[in-house]
Amino acid sequence: MDINSFAKALVIFGIVLVIIGLLLTFFNKLPFLGRLPGDIYIQKKNFTFYFPVTTSILISIVLLIIFWLWPRR
Numbered sequence: 001m002d003i004n005s006f007a008k009a010l011v012i013f014g015i016v017l018v019i020i021g022l023l024l025t026f027f028n029k030l031p032f033l034g035r036l037p038g039d040i041y042i043q044k045k046n047f048t049f050y051f052p053v054t055t056s057i058l059i060s061i062v063l064l065i066i067f068w069l070w071p072r073r
Contacts, residue, residue: 038054
């Protein structure tokens with residue numbers, strides 16, 4: 001691996017981190033994410049358990065499509 005491809009990978013990684021940070025900042029403003037049917041949410045007196053099964057699957061499918069469409073060399 002030469003230094004140019006390593007530098008490009010670092011720049012792309014940085015851009016991806018910025019995008020993830022922006023999505024997490026505005027995550028509360030998206031009403032459907034995290035509250036989809038199939039997400040497990042249990043709330044008791046002193047205990048709250050949340051496991052976003054459906055949300056995780058949806059995000060995985062979206063990322064799979066994005067990376068599948070990404071040009072390969």
